[in-house]
Amino acid sequence: MFKNLKLPRVTLRLITHKHAAKLFTILNNPLVAQFNDYKTPLSKADIKQLIQDDISAYYENEVIRLAIEHNTDRDLIGTCGLYKIEHTSKTAFIGFELDPLFWQQGLMFEALVGFISALPSVQQINYLFAEVSTQNIRSHTLLTKLGFSLTSKAVIQSMCEVDDLKLDENDGKDKSEIWFKCLKS
Secondary structure: OOOOEEOOOEEEEEOOHHHHHHHHHHHHOHHHHOOOOOOOOOOHHHHHHHHHHHHHHHHOOOOEEEEEEEOOOOOEEEEEEEEEEEOOOOEEEEEEEEOHHHOOOOHHHHHHHHHHHHHHHOOOOOEEEEEEEOOOHHHHHHHHHOOOEEEOHHHHHHHHOOOOOOOOOOOOOOOEEEEEEEOOO
C-alpha cells in the first residue's frame, strides 16, 4: 500500500477523482501532449475514466499512479507512477508528466527520487524502464540524472531473462527509446 510521501517541495499521493480538473488541463496542454501516448484532446469523461482505471489497476497490483502536489497550495502539478508491472520478471515502466509552469525547477527530479526510493516498501521491482520519445530531450536529461541508461529491447530482454516486456510498437508517431535502471543492490 502506498503511503503519502511528503518531500521538501512536493507531496506524492495516490491519484483520486479530486485531481481530475487539473489533470485534464495538464494532459491536454500541447507541450505535454506532444510526448504523451494519450490521444488528445481528452474529454473530462476521458480523464474521469483514466483515473478510475488507474485506481482499479492499483488495487489489482498492476499500476501505481501518483499525484504530485505542490506543498505550498496542495495543487496537482503532475503525476508519476508505474505501469506494465510484471511481477514474474520484477520489472515495470515508469511514467511521468508535469505542468509546464513547473518545468526547469527540479520538481520532477525531486518527485521521482522520492518515489523510486519508496518503491521497495511498495513493490518488488528490480528493473525500471522508461519509454521516451527520441525528441523529448528534457525527459532524456532527467532520466540520465536519475541513473537510467539508454538501451535496446534485445539487451533488456536478455538482461531480465524475459521473452516479452510488452513494449509498444511505434505506430507512425516519432520513434521512442527505452531507458533502463537496475534497482537491485
